[in-house]
Amino acid sequence: MADKNDQQAPPPLLSSPSNRQQQGVGGEILHLRGTPRSRPRRRRGFDVIPVKYETRKCADEVHGEVTIPPAVQVVLDSPAVQRLANLKQLGLAYNTYPSCSHSRKSHSLGVMECASNIITKSIIGKQQQLNVTEMDILCLRIAGLCHDLGHGPFSHTYEAFLQASYKQEKEHPELYAERNEKFKEEFGVDLPPLPEKYEHEKTSLMMVDDLLATNGLELDWNALDQPLKQVADGVDSESFGVMQKNKNPPYETTVDPFTSRDWIFIKECIYGKPLVYPDAPETQTSFVGRSKDKEFLYDIINNRHSGLDVDKYDYYGRDGMAAHGRKDSYNVLLRTAVVARGMCPNRDTCFECKHKSQDEECLHQMICYPVKHTSEVMSFFEQRINNHDKIYTHKKTKASELLAVDILLESDRHFSMMLSTQHDDPDAFPTHSRFADFEYPKLPLSRAWMYPRLFLRCDDSIIGVIEDKALERSSDDKNLGSLKRLLRAFRQHSFYKCVGEVEIDEIGGDVLWDSEEDDIKSEVMTILLEKEDNLIAKANATYESGADEQIVLDANDIIVDKRELHYGRKEKNPALQVCFLEKKDFEDIEVLPIEELPLAGPLQKLSLTLPQHFIKRTIRLFSRNREKNELLSHAFQNWKITKEEGCYSAVKMCFEEVGDENESQSNSALLTQESASYSAAKRRKLEF
Numbered sequence: 001m002a003d004k005n006d007q008q009a010p011p012p013l014l015s016s017p018s019n020r021q022q023q024g025v026g027g028e029i030l031h032l033r034g035t036p037r038s039r040p041r042r043r044r045g046f047d048v049i050p051v052k053y054e055t056r057k058c059a060d061e062v063h064g065e066v067t068i069p070p071a072v073q074v075v076l077d078s079p080a081v082q083r084l085a086n087l088k089q090l091g092l093a094y095n096t097y098p099s100c101s102h103s104r105k106s107h108s109l110g111v112m113e114c115a116s117n118i119i120t121k122s123i124i125g126k127q128q129q130l131n132v133t134e135m136d137i138l139c140l141r142i143a144g145l146c147h148d149l150g151h152g153p154f155s156h157t158y159e160a161f162l163q164a165s166y167k168q169e170k171e172h173p174e175l176y177a178e179r180n181e182k183f184k185e186e187f188g189v190d191l192p193p194l195p196e197k198y199e200h201e202k203t204s205l206m207m208v209d210d211l212l213a214t215n216g217l218e219l220d221w222n223a224l225d226q227p228l229k230q231v232a233d234g235v236d237s238e239s240f241g242v243m244q245k246n247k248n249p250p251y252e253t254t255v256d257p258f259t260s261r262d263w264i265f266i267k268e269c270i271y272g273k274p275l276v277y278p279d280a281p282e283t284q285t286s287f288v289g290r291s292k293d294k295e296f297l298y299d300i301i302n303n304r305h306s307g308l309d310v311d312k313y314d315y316y317g318r319d320g321m322a323a324h325g326r327k328d329s330y331n332v333l334l335r336t337a338v339v340a341r342g343m344c345p346n347r348d349t350c351f352e353c354k355h356k357s358q359d360e361e362c363l364h365q366m367i368c369y370p371v372k373h374t375s376e377v378m379s380f381f382e383q384r385i386n387n388h389d390k391i392y393t394h395k396k397t398k399a400s401e402l403l404a405v406d407i408l409l410e411s412d413r414h415f416s417m418m419l420s421t422q423h424d425d426p427d428a429f430p431t432h433s434r435f436a437d438f439e440y441p442k443l444p445l446s447r448a449w450m451y452p453r454l455f456l457r458c459d460d461s462i463i464g465v466i467e468d469k470a471l472e473r474s475s476d477d478k479n480l481g482s483l484k485r486l487l488r489a490f491r492q493h494s495f496y497k498c499v500g501e502v503e504i505d506e507i508g509g510d511v512l513w514d515s516e517e518d519d520i521k522s523e524v525m526t527i528l529l530e531k532e533d534n535l536i537a538k539a540n541a542t543y544e545s546g547a548d549e550q551i552v553l554d555a556n557d558i559i560v561d562k563r564e565l566h567y568g569r570k571e572k573n574p575a576l577q578v579c580f581l582e583k584k585d586f587e588d589i590e591v592l593p594i595e596e597l598p599l600a601g602p603l604q605k606l607s608l609t610l611p612q613h614f615i616k617r618t619i620r621l622f623s624r625n626r627e628k629n630e631l632l633s634h635a636f637q638n639w640k641i642t643k644e645e646g647c648y649s650a651v652k653m654c655f656e657e658v659g660d661e662n663e664s665q666s667n668s669a670l671l672t673q674e675s676a677s678y679s680a681a682k683r684r685k686l687e688f
Contacts, residue, residue, distance in 0.1 A: 053070055
């Protein structure tokens with residue numbers, strides 16, 4: 001027996017190479033060097049790091065405090081989510097409201113907190129029989145955090161740029177052919193075509209896959225209920241999920257790891273409908289992430305039924321507070337939300353109901369509200385149209401966006417302005433296996449969203465990147481002068497000018513709204529040419545650059561902008577899309593089984609003062625050249641009055657066709673009213 005006074009040899013240091021253990025038989029976890037919490041481990045040939053059990057909290061100007069569980073911290077630290085810190089939530093609206101500089105990251109954190117609150121503080125508190133799990137809540141949190149990953153530079157401005165790029169390439173195929181020929185000569189492949197419509201939600205799904213890839217993880221559609229597939233060094237898939245610490249000895253931490261089905265659920269919450277290829281092996285016809293009895297969970301982030309969801313809860317309040325300094329809170333709706341059965345309000349478009357016959361019942365488990373909160377619901381939708389009118393589509397905001405679009409379009413057409421994709425860079429972030437055959441060393445900005453390594457670098461700093469490239473290439477590319485002038489105007493806040501605006505109901509209605517922007521531009525130019533002598537003479541009289549210079553107006557000086565404002569459901573009253581419950585329906589809602597939940601329905605009538613129309617459409621004319629602002633303003637006013645004259649003539653002809661004497665007397669009063677409106681318009685008409 002050893003002497004009790006004998007001293008055992010001290011254990012080797014953690015940093016000693018001899019202390020590094022080898023991988024065991026069967027691929028079990030073996031510890032390597034590092035601190036006890038963060039030391040890497042070997043799993044199936046990869047170095048993986050277990051997730052720390054550490055819940056954080058951070059302050060938020062709208063919600064007060066945001067809770068960040070351990071798994072959310074992993075997602076928050078990923079490059080895809082950190083990129084949101086460099087994207088302003090309101091794009092270029094800070095040019096109108098300097099305080100509107102909050103980021104999409106702060107908005108996404110707010111949506112995450114709202115998603116958690118509506119479940120934990122409202123639905124679970126009233127209806128525990130719904131069996132909402134901690135994993136469900138965690139997935140909703142991550143969906144809220146990741147729902148805007150697909151937004152490009154200057155947010156919705158990037159989408160306008162892509163739409164303009166598609167239109168330009170479609171209308172001028174020779175320009176695309178020329179670019180493609182040069183691209184193919186340089187890289188040996190064709191330039192990828194643009195889709196007719198860009199959906200940032202689909203790009204968000206791509207970036208979710210990229211988020212997992214940067215952590216060494218991937219979805220596995222062949223093992224939906226198994227932990228995420230470990231494909232590279234990174235986060236340990238078996239410690240990534242819901243973490244709970246036992247309150248009693250030995251105080252162990254247990255982990256319920258994410259499965260592939262959980263992340264499919266996250267992606268479905270973002271997309272708002274079943275996944276399609278390439279986010280699924282084939283187009284899905286129903287939700288895969290959660291079963292039918294939990295379909296109400298899909299209403300929380302992206303509500304396909306009514307549009308009343310936590311994404312809008314957050315940005316209506318956050319944007320209004322940044323622009324106007326007042327906080328519009330909808331906490332009463334968050335607190336009183338419940339789950340009930342409701343009739344599908346969109347059975348013609350709903351992926352589940354559109355194939356059913358008219359005799360079949362279309363019921364969903366959906367988020368509903370007490371009927372006494374009708375006014376709060378209507379106020380919620382009113383906030384939408386107010387924000388769009390006063391902030392998102394304000395004429396100065398739009399003017400700066402139009403200039404930014406021109407900068408992006410101009411830079412995109414120059415071969416020298418293309419951006420590296422890093423597809424063959426061994427030091428770049430890993431990418432999802434769906435990009436295994438990707439072969440483009442460089443891409444123009446209009447295709448940056450097609451590859452995550454490039455899209456990660458495309459944020460609001462893109463103007464500086466374009467400037468640097470323009471300066472570097474000035475000696476090689478002599479055609480960059482126009483781009484440099486646009487960049488200078490942007491830096492000087494010399495934005496385009498709105499020279500006129502009119503509601504289309506006053507000048508032609510749907511017929512005019514359905515006209516192409518180029519047709520409206522041609523009409524304005526035609527009226528200008530008809531009055532060319534007087535208009536040009538007046539404009540030149542006020543032109544300060546000298547009597548010898550003449551103004552030459554070009555169609556490229558004009559931008560026609562169609563603006564559509566509505567409450568969230570186009571011509572429909574959005575409050576009628578929401579399902580409500582009467583007071584008596586709440587009596588047993590806490591104990592009723594899911595299949596016996598009360599039947600909610602839309603309001604039969606609203607005891608509120610409603611707007612006359614739920615949609616407002618206007619046409620605005622912007623000038624690219626400040627020297628021609630007055631000329632274009634005169635031309636727009638005359639075009640507007642010409643349209644008013646046409647409307648008056650159409651009304652008059654309609655009345656003349658009515659032969660009944662009684663109706664004629666009634667119509668006479670209406671005609672007199674129209675005549676008075678026309679006379680007023682005539683008095684406003686500019687005479688030169």
